[in-house]
Amino acid sequence: MPKMTYREAITKALADAMRADARVVLFGEDVAVAGGVFKVTPGLYEEFGALRVRDTPISEQAFIGAALGAAITGLRPVAELMFADFIPVAMDQIVNQIAKYRYMSGGQFVVPLTIRAAQGAGAGFGTQHSQCAESWLMNMPGLKIVVPGTVADAYGLLRTAIEENNPVIVLEHKVMYNLAEEVPDVLPHVPLGVAAVRRAGRDVTIVATQLVMQRSLEAADALAAEGISVEVIDLRSMAPLDEETILASLEKTHRLLIVEEAPHAGGWGATIAALAADRGIYLLDAPVKRVNMGGALVAYSPPLEDEVVPNAKRIAQAVRDLVAE
Amino acid sequence: MTQHALAPALPLETRQRMLRQMLEIRLAEESIQGLFLENLIRGTTHLCIGQEACSSGVAAVLQPGDTVTCTYRGHGHALAMGLSLKGMLAEMMGKASGICKGKGGSMHMTDASLGLLGANAIVGAQLPIAVGAALTAQVMGTGTLAITFFGEGASNIGAFHEALNLAAIWKLPVLFICENNQYGEYSAMHVTTPVANIADRASSYGMPGIIVDGQDAEIVYDQVKAAADRARSGGGPSLIELKTYRFKGHSRTDQAPYRPKGELDAWLKRDPILILKERMIAEGQLDETEYEELRSALERSVHEAVEWAKAEPFPALETLVQDIYYEG
Incomplete structure (x- = not known):
């Protein structure tokens, strides 16, 4: 079995999802030309082009809100929030808008969007770049939240998240990006809600x-x-x-x-x-x-x-x- | 930035539609106020009486596939886009046949089938959402437009800045339409906002800022249409400030005692319905009898919708936990 890192698994999941479905678009701070602050998105801009892979200004409210607007009108956006500590900057869009949009419209919308963010301590980033965010978000019905803990899950959960017709927050652990594990030749999707x-x-x-x-x-x-x-x-x-x-x-x-x-x-x-x-x-x-x-x-x-x-x-x-x- | 004083003469049919819409909005809002006093509508509501030309003028620009996000003062936007009065009133009364099945209420009028992507109860939150709708239009090459309404108060919140900046960077087909009704909740604009015109802020984003007489539906249509054509053809977003006035207080309980004496009276003379009505009469397109007939017919239809909504059932309790997630 080949070895792959947690980081490579996420990159592959994004690329495979974008190849599989032209509605998948990717945006966030430095994700396009630079390939991401955590180097999770290299090559995607080159393969999928400027229409589908976009750098955003440092404007978490705007691009997380834009992910919602795009999702309810026919795209399947994947937004990278960089550090999970920035989730509170976009908290209104996540809890008041994204989580509630289907509900408060009486089920008129599906909200197929994915937000990725890197969380966790252990990399020396200090107190505003090292928190875990799942406990903040679990109090909000309407969201799905996954926390991949293996290389295979980093791939499989993200693939499922992008194909899910509900908003999914994918919290990657930044200390695990270099984790290398053996994985099967064909990485399977991993269902949400299964430990x-x-x-x-x-x-x-x-x-x-x-x-x-x-x-x-x-x-x-x-x-x-x-x-x-x-x-x-x-x-x-x-x-x-x-x-x-x-x-x-x-x-x-x-x-x-x-x-x-x-x-x-x-x-x-x-x-x-x-x-x-x-x-x-x-x-x-x-x-x-x-x-x-x-x-x-x-x-x-x-x-x-x-x-x-x-x-x-x-x-x-x-x-x-x-x-x- | 330009101030356009002259109204274009729109086709008779458009004028008739606008007049009818504005009257329907006015009568519906008056009726909604009464329903609150009867406690048939709970919580709060925000009436757009006095601002009808904004809704009607902008709605006339919309084409199939265009989308709108708007504010909690959104009954006028919704009706102008074609939301059924019955669906709206039933929603406000929390009935199962409400447009949002009773889950939304007065502040969340939404009809996806019309492109009405939702009224929002968080000031400014609807702007980034419209940016996303415009992103879809750009990526898919649909030629459609996203429009977002907000008040002048929302131009002081961060989401406004972020949304305009992002839309400008990406040259998205979105129009930011500020209904400047002079008051953010109970505070006059000059207390909270250091510029005289919200449109002045457009220069920060390298986009056109256009000041428009928001009491004249034909001028609103004309100016918004020009910006819409530009956006549809790849020219990017615009910030359009419709100068208007909230004839009522902020919400249900507010009698607006903070307004300077005479201010309301001056604006009442610029009632958007009267402006169009008198122009049509002056040009021989309408007479007082026809106007009164139209008004009576609309009063009847509002009354019928109210009575219908009153008789509708509340949602079954099991719907409380439905529509949280899409199942499938």
Whole structure:
């Protein structure tokens, strides 16, 4: 099987989507001639031309709103928001317009648009370029949200997002762009709303995403040597949420640890914990635990930035504590 | 920038249509005010009485495939584009047969089949959406136009600047039509805005800024048509400022006590319906009897639509969670 990076998978997904459907257009800051700040879009301007691949001014409200206007009139726009921290700059268009446009018109429109943004800490960008955005957006019915955590998913989720007849926010983890993994020769589409069990286990279920999902797998390796068997679920899709895969895992393990790259209050883990309390309470042998950023923000200094996002050591310790409950 | 004082003489049929539309809008708005007082319409509403020539003059420029986004003061835009009075009134009363199935209400009149892509309750948000509609027209080469209405107050919000800038960079077929009704909510324009004309702002985007008498439907048509022709043929966007006046307060509860004495009276003399009516009478195209007959007929149709909407059922409760996502 060939190796591919997370970045290359996204580029390929965009190119394949644009070849497959002439209605797909791509725009954002520096995505055309420069090939993107994260170099995710090189070659697309050359292949698809200035009509379909466009640089925008630094105007997130305008081009995210334009994506909506284009989507409801027949295009299938893909807008790159660069850093996910810029989502609040366009928040009105995302939550008041894009999420509600179909609903408040009584179903008159389909809104086939995709917004891509790079999120997450670990690259030294400081506190306004390192946040994760899914928890902000999950409170907004009308949006679909995906968080690819593997190379194959970076391709497959984006292909599905672009073909979806609803707005989809694709949050890529910027530290994972260089992640290289073996992938099948033909990369499949990945459905929205379906979690993946990345590692099967008996003793504890970890629910995680992206970077902290990869770190949970590291922790699971270490814990296996201690005789603790960990099941790791990669949510992949925050909306819709795959509740059944989580509940099925709890039937086996009876213990739940949620690992988030997010602050504690209002973090997406609270929604998973509520699911366990509601539909899974009789499956549990121990309290639900969360490992996350607590009340902290992402800091610039390397040791501080390393400290804020849960690492394999913290995750492993949380599992040990949970098994001892 | 030019001030165009002379009205072109439009064909009789166009004048008749405009007069009828403006009267229908006026009568519908008056009736809507009454329905609020009866609590049959809830929340808030924003009447466009006094601004009818803006809706009617612009609507006459539209061709099939053109799109419009507009403001929450949008009943006039919607009716001028052909939205059914029944669908609109039922929507305001929250009925299942409302144009948005009761999900939208007074501030969200939308009829995709007419190209009416929605009235917006967030000031300025409709401008970027129109830019996107114009992008579709450009990419697909349809030759169609996107029009967006906004008030002078919206020219102070960031979305205005971003939208005009982006549209100008991409030379998109979009017209930014400012209905300057002199007041942003309860505040007079001079309190919030350091320029005398919103059209002056066009120079920041390298696009034409055109000041138009917004009380004269024929002048509105003429000036908007010229900008529309330019946009359709690849000449890019324009900012058009229609100088008009809100005869009523901002919303349901506002009696507009902040207006200087005599201001309203001066503008009432420039009632857009009277301007066209008197011109047609002067040119022998209309007499008072015909006008009164038209007015009575429209009053009857508004009354019928109101009674029909009152009798319509509310939506079934299960529709609450429908139309959030497209299923399929």
